Amino acid sequence: MSNRSFYNEILTEHNMHPDFKHPLPDADLVLEGINPTCGDDIFLRLKVDENDNIVDGAYDGDGCAISQASADIMLGLIVGRPREEALHLADIFIRMIKKDASEEEIEELEEASALRDISHMPSRVKCAVLGWHTLQEIFKPGGRKTAEENAVRMRPRR
Amino acid sequence: MNTKITDCIRCDFPLLIQTNEAYLDNAATSQKPYCVINAVEDFYKHSNANPLRGLYELSVNATDRYEDAREAVAKFIHAGESAEIIFTRNTTESLNLIAYSYGLSNLREGDEIVVSITEHHSNILPWQMVARSTGAKLSYLECEQDGRITDEAIEKTITEKTRLVAVGEVSNVTGRRNPVEKIIEKAHSVGAVTVVDGAQSTPHMAVDVQAMNTDFFAFSGHKLLGPMGIGVLYGRRELLEAMPPFLTGGEMIQTVSREGAVWAELPHKFEAGTVNAADAVGLHAAIDYITGLGFDAITEREDALTAYAMEGMKKIPHLHLIGSEDPAEHNGILNFVIDGVHPHDISAILDADGIDVRAGHHCAQPLLNHLGFRSTTRASLMFYNTEEEVRRLLGSLASVRSRMGYED
Ligand SMILES: Cc1ncc(COP(=O)(O)O)c(C=O)c1O
DSSP states (O other): TTTTTTSSHHHHHHHOOOOSSSSTTTTSSEEEEEEEETTTTEEEEEEEEETTEEEEEEEEEOOOOOHHHHHHHHHHHHHSBBBBHHHHHHHHHHHHHHTTOOOHHHHTTTTGGGGGGGGGOGHHHHHHHHHHHHHHTTTTTTTOOOOOOOOOOOOOOO | OOOOOOOGGGOHHHHHHHHSEOOOOOOOOOOOOOHHHHHHHHHHIOOOTTTTTSHHHHHHHHHHHHHHHHHHHHTTTSSSSSGGEEEEHHHHHHHHIIIIIIIIIHTTTOOEEEEEOOOOGGGGGHHHHHHHOOOOEEEOOOTTSSSOHHHHHHHHOOOTTTTEEEEEOTTTOOOOOOOOOHHHHHHHHHHEEEEEEEETTTTTTTOOOHHOOOOOOESGGGGTTTTTEEEEEEEEEHHHSSSOSSOSSSSSSEESSOOOOEOOOOOOOGGOOSOOHHHHHHHHHHHHHHHHHOHHHHHHHHHHHHHHHHHHTTTTTTEEEEESSSSSTTTTTTEEETTTTOOHHHHHHHHHHTOOOOOEEEHHHHHHHHHHHSSEEEEEETTTOOOHHHHHHHHHHHHHHHTTTTTO
16 A cells, blocks of 8 residues: 555555444444534444343444544454443543543554544544444443434534 | 636735635635725724714714615616615525515415425525425425436426425536526416525626516625625515514614514615624625626636636546536536545545545535435635646545555
């Protein structure tokens, strides 16, 4: 790949060749996340066992490279983990984007730390956190077995 | 490029002199020439008093400058008289004024409102509101894939039940001019009134509301080199006289008693509260500036820039331009998609290269859905843009796919 790549390679790779952008017909949890200011849109789907371990996950949607790659990287990180760990990572990720996470914490994010520079692009912050925010919402009461219409609408933060 | 207007025109625009950015988001708002900025400043320095209220000289002078601006607007769009010109904040407010005042008091169940699918949300949502409140039915005048509205569509959609037809003169998505004369003729033949949104036409072409024969016409000053916060509603006198006020309060009355009031004469009936005189004066300066250049010279320059841009875009693989093949049918608006790259990523890449464009649904979601897009990227040109700016745009666009990681 050329080194004039606009976004870093991790991001463009996940955008062009996503690992988790596919249907997941037997998902236990489904939630749509929308970023109304720019129309980014993802459906997050998770399979969860009786102990709240995330055993599988997928997404689909339409949005910029940052929103889509961020969701793909997130799923790579959280599939196979218990709910509490996934929410812990979401919390760090969102704080990283707000420049409010320590280096040790950011290390926990592994590949997702490749998105840390988005914190310098204020107009793209909402794109980066869309998947992660939807993950937080999906575990809230009402998120479980939610109908697809039941969308999380992220407030524009200006 | 050999046009009557040259790159020197940029010296009239302080922001363009200072910046290295290529400002190509003119359909969203235009830059302002010195004469407009100075006119606003001059009003506050030398004429500031509350117009239409005081009997002292300063207030009379403020009133004169405000009413001169109204006169200039009337001439600019060829209204029959200046009392038919109402100052508002922008196109959106003008359209809402018609919807709340005319729409709510004249439409009822069984009536039909026809809105063109090419409209900006500000010429759709007010009519959805009127339909909901009155029980009138809303139907859409559809367009072809290239944005064209056909005679057949006009004949089919405007029916004996149609009481109001709302259409934009120029689409902010395709840049195409709608066949407003045909639509108005058909609307009048069934007894409907017509509302024309001139937000995107007034910056690029001469408008004659009487020749067009529309009942209402709305536009914004800020897209036309004027200040933000000043807009215009034109309405035919007999319609405006029969309409109830939109807002009530000071300035719009003749007398007020404990029980009620007698409304002021046109146009003041529709201008409640202290008016935006300074920006009206700024709009007057903008109109004088544009009239001085002349639409022939403006069109020549904008069409040449558009043709140059379209030629270059055609050579960029994976880029698809929306709308007509003819540069003259774009009014400076170039809306496109690039395979595999989201419009927001395109605009982020262009931004990094110092090029300002718009990405998204352009406040025209029903049209984008109709054309099969979720979002697009739009570059919009004005006569003060240059060939060199277009060249920079084309260079960046040609590099977008490789910068997103594609091999070709
Ligand atoms: C066709 C059209 N109509 C209406 C508007 C709304 O204009 P304003 O925001 O000035 O009210 C716009 C501009 O965004 C437009 O392009």
